[in-house]
Amino acid sequence: xxxxxxxxxxxxxxRRGAExxxxxxxxxxxxxxxxxxxxxxxxxxxADIIGxxxxxxxxxxxxxxxxxxxxxxxxxxxxxxxxxxxxxxxAVIRRLDLAEDTTFARQQLTWMTVGVALFVLTLxxxxxxxVLQRFTYTSGLAALILLLLPLVPGIGTDINGxxxxxxxxxxxxxxxxxAKLLLVVTFAGYLVxxxxxxxxxxxxxxxxxxxxGRDLGPxxxxxxxxxxxxxxxxxLGSSLLFFGLFLIxxxxxxxxAGWLIVGTVLFLAGAMAxxxxxxxxxxxxxxxxxxxxxYSDASGGKSFQLVESMFGMGWGGLLGRxxxxxxxxxxxxxxxxxxxxxIGEELxxxxxxxxxxxxxxxxxxxxxxxxxxxxxxxxxxxxxLGGVVALxxxxxxxxxTRLIPLTGLTTPFLSYGGSSLVANWVLxxxxxxxxxxxxxxxxxxxxxxxADMETTQVVKMA
Amino acid sequence: MNKPIRTIxxxxxxxxxxxxxNATYLQYWQSDALDKNPLNRRIIQEAFSRERGAILVDGxxxxxxxxxxxxxxxxxxxxxxxxxxxxxxxxSYYSQTGVEQSQNDVLSGDDSRLFVTRLVDLVNxxxxxxxxxxxxxxPDAQNxxxxxxxxxxxxxxxxxxxxxxxxxxxLAMVSLxxxxxxxxxxxxxxxxxxxxxxxxxxPAKPLLNRAIQTTLPPxxxxxxxxxxxxxESGNWDASSQVPAGATYQLPETRGDTGLIDxxxxxxxxxxxxxxxTAMEWSCNTTFAQLAIEVGAEGMYHQAEAFGFNxxxxxxxxxxAESAFPAGTNKPQTGQTGFGQFDVRATPLQMAMVAAGIANxxxxxxxxxVDEVQSADLQTLxxxxxxxxxxxxxxxxxxxxxxxxxxxxxxxxxxxxxxDGIEVAGKTGTAQSGVEGKPPYAWFVSFAPADDPQVAxxxxxxxxxxxxxxxxxxxxxxxxxxxxxxxxxIR
Numbered sequence: 001x002x003x004x005x006x007x008x009x010x011x012x013x014x015r016r017g018a019e020x021x022x023x024x025x026x027x028x029x030x031x032x033x034x035x036x037x038x039x040x041x042x043x044x045x046x047a048d049i050i051g052x053x054x055x056x057x058x059x060x061x062x063x064x065x066x067x068x069x070x071x072x073x074x075x076x077x078x079x080x081x082x083x084x085x086x087x088x089x090x091a092v093i094r095r096l097d098l099a100e101d102t103t104f105a106r107q108q109l110t111w112m113t114v115g116v117a118l119f120v121l122t123l124x125x126x127x128x129x130x131v132l133q134r135f136t137y138t139s140g141l142a143a144l145i146l147l148l149l150p151l152v153p154g155i156g157t158d159i160n161g162x163x164x165x166x167x168x169x170x171x172x173x174x175x176x177x178x179a180k181l182l183l184v185v186t187f188a189g190y191l192v193x194x195x196x197x198x199x200x201x202x203x204x205x206x207x208x209x210x211x212x213g214r215d216l217g218p219x220x221x222x223x224x225x226x227x228x229x230x231x232x233x234x235x236l237g238s239s240l241l242f243f244g245l246f247l248i249x250x251x252x253x254x255x256x257a258g259w260l261i262v263g264t265v266l267f268l269a270g271a272m273a274x275x276x277x278x279x280x281x282x283x284x285x286x287x288x289x290x291x292x293x294x295y296s297d298a299s300g301g302k303s304f305q306l307v308e309s310m311f312g313m314g315w316g317g318l319l320g321r322x323x324x325x326x327x328x329x330x331x332x333x334x335x336x337x338x339x340x341x342x343i344g345e346e347l348x349x350x351x352x353x354x355x356x357x358x359x360x361x362x363x364x365x366x367x368x369x370x371x372x373x374x375x376x377x378x379x380x381x382x383x384x385l386g387g388v389v390a391l392x393x394x395x396x397x398x399x400x401t402r403l404i405p406l407t408g409l410t411t412p413f414l415s416y417g418g419s420s421l422v423a424n425w426v427l428x429x430x431x432x433x434x435x436x437x438x439x440x441x442x443x444x445x446x447x448x449x450x451a452d453m454e455t456t457q458v459v460k461m462a
Numbered sequence: 463m464n465k466p467i468r469t470i471x472x473x474x475x476x477x478x479x480x481x482x483x484n485a486t487y488l489q490y491w492q493s494d495a496l497d498k499n500p501l502n503r504r505i506i507q508e509a510f511s512r513e514r515g516a517i518l519v520d521g522x523x524x525x526x527x528x529x530x531x532x533x534x535x536x537x538x539x540x541x542x543x544x545x546x547x548x549x550x551x552x553x554s555y556y557s558q559t560g561v562e563q564s565q566n567d568v569l570s571g572d573d574s575r576l577f578v579t580r581l582v583d584l585v586n587x588x589x590x591x592x593x594x595x596x597x598x599x600x601p602d603a604q605n606x607x608x609x610x611x612x613x614x615x616x617x618x619x620x621x622x623x624x625x626x627x628x629x630x631x632x633l634a635m636v637s638l639x640x641x642x643x644x645x646x647x648x649x650x651x652x653x654x655x656x657x658x659x660x661x662x663x664x665p666a667k668p669l670l671n672r673a674i675q676t677t678l679p680p681x682x683x684x685x686x687x688x689x690x691x692x693x694e695s696g697n698w699d700a701s702s703q704v705p706a707g708a709t710y711q712l713p714e715t716r717g718d719t720g721l722i723d724x725x726x727x728x729x730x731x732x733x734x735x736x737x738x739t740a741m742e743w744s745c746n747t748t749f750a751q752l753a754i755e756v757g758a759e760g761m762y763h764q765a766e767a768f769g770f771n772x773x774x775x776x777x778x779x780x781x782a783e784s785a786f787p788a789g790t791n792k793p794q795t796g797q798t799g800f801g802q803f804d805v806r807a808t809p810l811q812m813a814m815v816a817a818g819i820a821n822x823x824x825x826x827x828x829x830x831v832d833e834v835q836s837a838d839l840q841t842l843x844x845x846x847x848x849x850x851x852x853x854x855x856x857x858x859x860x861x862x863x864x865x866x867x868x869x870x871x872x873x874x875x876x877x878x879x880x881d882g883i884e885v886a887g888k889t890g891t892a893q894s895g896v897e898g899k900p901p902y903a904w905f906v907s908f909a910p911a912d913d914p915q916v917a918x919x920x921x922x923x924x925x926x927x928x929x930x931x932x933x934x935x936x937x938x939x940x941x942x943x944x945x946x947x948x949x950x951i952r
Contacts, residue, residue: 252466295501307501313489314496315504327504349489353482360478367471371464379463383470390474394481403484 012439015076016068022080023060030056030087033323037095040324040346055109056087059116066120070127071436075365078435081358082413082428086112086421088355089414091323092335092342099329104416111418115425122429129433133377136189143182146175147225151232173419176229176238177410180245180388181423181430187246188380190218191253195376199254222246223266227274234280237399237407241391243267248387249380288405305332309341309400313352320348335416337408340400356397359412362428363390369435374442382434385427506555510534510649515569515592515837517550517561519599525550525562527592530649538647544640545608548621548671549599549778549830552643554654560671561595561830564777568593568834575834575842591837598631598832598845600624602949603916607636610942611920620922621672621809624946627817627914629847630826634918634946635810637672674781677806678923681892682744682935683904684801686815689741689865691764692752693858698737700861706735710747712793713754720793722746741865742873744889746800753799758790761798765805767853768815768825774850775810777830784811801892813919814850816906819866820886820914823859825850867911875907877940880948884911887943889935900930905939909947916950918943 031053038046046052060083067074090112094105126132132139149155191198198218226243229235247263274281287294287303291310294303308331316326328334328342335342344352366386373379392409399406410420488496497505511534517525524546530537538553540546551560558566567573571580571592583590607622614620617639624634645657661669670676692698708731712720723746724730730745740748753761765786766772775781787794787804797803810828818825827850834843854862866886869875875887887907894901902924908917920939 248470252463252470255463255466292499292501310488311496311499311502311504313485314493315502317489317493327507330504344485344489349485352485352489356478356481356485360475363474363478364471367467367474370467376463379467383463383467387470387474390477394477397481398484401481401484401488403480 011441012073014072016072019067019076019079020064022077023064023083026080026084026087027057027060029084030090033088033091034094036323037091037098040322041095041098059113063116063119066123067432070123071432073439074432074436075369075439077361078365078428078431081361085355085358085413089339092339092414093416095324095346096329096335096342104335108416108421111421114418115422118422119425119429122426123433126433129378129381129430129437130375132185132381133189133192136186139182140186143179143186146179146182147229149175174417176235177419177423180241181427183242183245184381184384184388187249188377188384191249192376192380195253199256223270227270231278234278235408236281236284237395237409240395240407241388241409244391245384245388249384252383253380284405284407288402291402305338306402306406309338310402312341312345313401316345316348318349320346320351322346336410337396337415338400339411339414340397359389359393365435366431369431369438373434373438378434378437382431385431509570510555511536512570512589513591514538514553515571515594518594518596519546520601532649534649537649540643540647543642543644545604545636547640547643548637548673549597549635550643552646554646554658555651556655556658560778561597564779565595565831568595576836579836593837593842594835595831596833596835598633598830599635600633600950603634603946604636606945606949607634607942610945611636611638614922614925614938615927617666617926618922619666619672619924620920621676622918622920622942622946623673623809623813624916624918624950625813625817625828627820627908627917628826630828630850631832632828632830633916633950635673637670639666639668641668671778672921672923673809674775674778676923677782677784677808678902678921679805679892679895680801680807680812681890681902681904682800683812683888683890683906684805684807685741685744685749685799686819686862686888686906687764687768688749688753688761688799690854690858690862691756691760693861694764694854695756695760700737700864702737703734704737704740704748705733705751706730706740706745707733707747710750712750712796714791715793722750722796738865738868742869744874749799750796754792754796758795761795762786762788767851768818769811769850770807775828782808784808801890809919809921812904812906812921813917816908816919817917818853819859819862820908820917822856823852823854825853863911870907874936875905875940877936878905878907878944880909880944883909883951885909885947886911889939891933891935900924900928900933903933903935903938905935905943907943907947909951916947918946
């Protein structure tokens with residue numbers, strides 16, 4: 001798995017100063033948006049702007065300092081991008097709070113604090129991502145249990161038709177978001193060991209190398225798990241996410257396009273079957289094709305949320321109404337799944353494209369870390385994390401803008417929701433850890449006289 | 463593993479490009495369509511909280527936004543609700559009609575002509591104010607029309623339209639029964655929908671603007687069009703002797719169904735009478751024969767030249783099209799000669815027939831919006847009168863005027879006669895075609911005959927409490943037309 005000499009010779013710079021500069025810009029986005037919300041709604045800068053901005057800055061500085069010390073070679077773009085998205089999300093949630101008299105923004109700020117704390121902990125405790133490979137099956141089991149938990153009576157709750165929440169005392173969270181991370185680790189650990197068997201055996205049908213029947217086991221298992229999530233928890237989004245994630249990682253590890261074909265066929269078969277059997281899937285497709293027919297109360301108002309979001313985005317146009325000057329509170333639950341509708345309305349197409357590009361940057365940086373990573377496990381984890389962000393963003397923004405049927409996933413870093421925010425901060429910590437490892441100068445061969453005497457070579461880490 | 467990672471990168475890039483293209487499609491290309499979607503409450507809610515421009519009649523508002531202390535900040539108010547409702551329409555949370563709808567862009571401030579104003583407001587941090595719309599209505603004529611029609615009784619159904627013949631300006635437009643648009647503009651939305659449902663289900667149809675949205679058989683007033691076609695053909699003029707008779711059997715018919723009489727007006731009995739007499743006493747037998755002589759084709763073209771089968775009013779909608787049937791056979795053509803069979807006209811259309819004759823044969827395009835002004839009273843646009851069609855030659859118009867003057871001076875239209883001013887007019891009493899339903903009374907006229915300043919059409923659909931024998935265009939419509947003409951001239 002070692003890379004060609006060219007990369008070995010190229011030494012990455014740490015670029016921590018660049019990260020700090022970008023973080024200042026990210027803070028400006030977050031605090032500026034918060035001030036703009038106050039100006040738009042109440043025509044005055046919020047009174048707590050200093051405290052709020054200070055807290056946000058403190059979180060960001062802590063994250064930066066920890067990265068500087070424990071992951072000095074980590075990618076300098078990821079943290080600022082995430083900070084900007086999180087800050088913008090907080091401001092938009094605050095804006096919706098003002099319209100609807102809720103306190104989601106305060107809770108979200110708490111969750112962000114928890115997220116940053118876990119981000120720091122991950123970086124401090126996990127000094128080498130390859131340690132995670134030991135937990136391949138443990139984390140697989142944990143993911144399965146987490147996915148099953150919402151079905152346990154008394155713990156699981158049905159919110160908006162999807163059985164994806166669990167409650168424990170005053171806390172409630174979506175285990176799917178955490179399972180997402182565990183599954184990436186499991187897939188990477190399993191695939192890095194079995195990739196040769198999955199890649200080499202098989203037969204060629206019509207220019208495409210198809211895998212052997214007996215190797216289909218894992219993909220069939222994953223397919224069944226995804227279908228199970230869909231059928232029993234009626235969670236279309238997570239089901240799609242998990243299966244797509246597995247497919248990407250399988251393809252990357254085996255380098256065989258045949259898996260993509262098998263996977264796509266399985267996906268289409270599953271989707272068709274689900275459409276025929278599951279009424280809530282039919283509803284999603286119908287409201288996607290004919291949103292205006294299901295808008296009124298008389299027709300059940302099934303597409304009210306989608307259509308209101310579309311009206312808002314259309315009204316926002318190129319430049320948007322301005323923060324605090326639109327009516328995003330017309331969209332039910334705009335602070336969670338439909339936060340992009342609120343952004344499209346108040347920040348316009350410009351804000352929309354900016355946010356999509358920020359996500360694009362996260363994905364690009366993840367893939368870049370994967371490309372230069374020296375070990376197979378790290379490569380797979382990075383590509384899996386990047387892929388999961390790309391898929392999640394596509395599924396949720398595509399759903400909100402009526403590109404694809406609505407499936408119901410949170411928008412990473414923007415949407416209100418503790419489990420999602422915390423899980424995504426940990427996701428970024430993992431990406432930073434891998435990129436730090438990948439960008440670190442390669443181990444030097446020490447060839448002094450003393451070493452020559454030894455029969456083994458000592459490898460010194462820089 | 464790097465090759466598949468690159469492939470996946472490109473795949474993800476395509477996903478993101480798809481998202482951006484789709485967002486652009488939604489927020490740029492589809493933006494207008496979404497804004498105009500009737501389900502879209504954002505636009506109307508925003509319009510509600512903006513200072514909407516006033517609708518003015520002779521400098522005085524008939525619709526104006528006053529400050530209110532609720533969440534919408536502005537309350538649309540109609541100072542003269544019943545009289546002007548058919549013109550202004552209403553501006554409710556759920557719907558708009560009339561000028562409120564047709565001039566919505568100006569009134570709300572979104573019109574491109576208000577761009578500079580909007581820019582200045584934006585720079586100064588002021589809230590955008592809507593522009594003002596000034597109507598062509600003459601308040602005196604509108605009062606005369608409204609009072610005259612209302613005086614017929616509490617539940618009268620009818621309409622009055624007055625035009626300025628030389629320009630096409632609508633000087634008066636009244637429709638009864640009417641309604642109070644203030645109730646529909648209220649911010650108490652449940653009472654608004656209740657009021658709306660009630661008005662909408664009322665069998666008397668108060669929400670209908672009968673001046674432009676009701677078509678009825680125009681009856682004898684349509685004889686003006688028949689006479690126009692006959693004179694245009696070159697075979698007749700105002701001093702000709704025309705065929706008449708106590709009865710006339712339509713060609714290709716036998717017995718009572720095809721037999722036309724004059725409802726007891728003995729002046730029509732001779733075989734041939736003067737054209738003036740035929741018009742004065744509205745001889746059905748004459749105009750049936752003239753129509754047949756002109757032919758189906760000729761009648762059709764003449765009717766269309768006056769505006770039948772066409773839309774011509776841009777300032778109010780929806781407008782009902784006045785209809786003249788194509789390809790009629792001989793007995794049907796005979797019936798169209800006195801405005802029966804499938805001939806249907808709006809009061810506005812019949813006012814245009816009178817105005818066209820008054821204006822030397824040229825029909826002007828009717829309009830209601832005179833001026834569009836910005837909130838600070840700058841004139842942004844003034845409607846220029848435009849020709850709709852040349853219905854008849856000036857000579858023919860002159861001959862028709864003579865016939866109409868004679869009808870007022872000597873015949874059925876005498877109730878519209880004025881002291882010292884020559885009036886041209888024509889009555890009509892059209893069979894409704896429904897058993898037991900009283901006929902419709904019509905009256906069209908213009909004055910002064912030598913220098914016309916106003917043309918009027920009065921249509922009375924029903925007057926509860928009056929039976930068939932009392933319904934006559936001259937007796938009911940004549941005095942109203944006279945009052946409106948006097949209001950304009952004096």
